[in-house]
Amino acid sequence: MEKALTREKVLPAALFMILVGLVIGYGGRSVIREWHSIGPAFAAFGVVWILAGPAMFVAGWWVLGDAERRKIPLWVGGVASVAAGAALIAGVLAQVIPCSAST
Numbered sequence: 001m002e003k004a005l006t007r008e009k010v011l012p013a014a015l016f017m018i019l020v021g022l023v024i025g026y027g028g029r030s031v032i033r034e035w036h037s038i039g040p041a042f043a044a045f046g047v048v049w050i051l052a053g054p055a056m057f058v059a060g061w062w063v064l065g066d067a068e069r070r071k072i073p074l075w076v077g078g079v080a081s082v083a084a085g086a087a088l089i090a091g092v093l094a095q096v097i098p099c100s101a102s103t
Contacts, residue, residue: 013060013063017060017077020056023053025049026053027049028046028047028048028052031045031049032047041091041094041096045097048083048084051083052081052087055079059076060077063077
């Protein structure tokens, strides 16, 4: 038998998705705003963040608003979170995303 997800269990996850979704979406917007001075690979990571941030934000509100079905928005928020994190890691490892100031 499947356990029901109570509001108390999903409230922290929903609030976290809302907050992190805003931060990631804003970061992606900041990257794309400077598109003329960055390379296409860095701009691609910005696009991923622009898509993942609002998806996480909407999924967080969806979890808070939906009384019964919480699996789908949690999956949407989780996949968006993994996509944003994977883009960040891939960008850093490929040395596309600068991690420090130039010397």
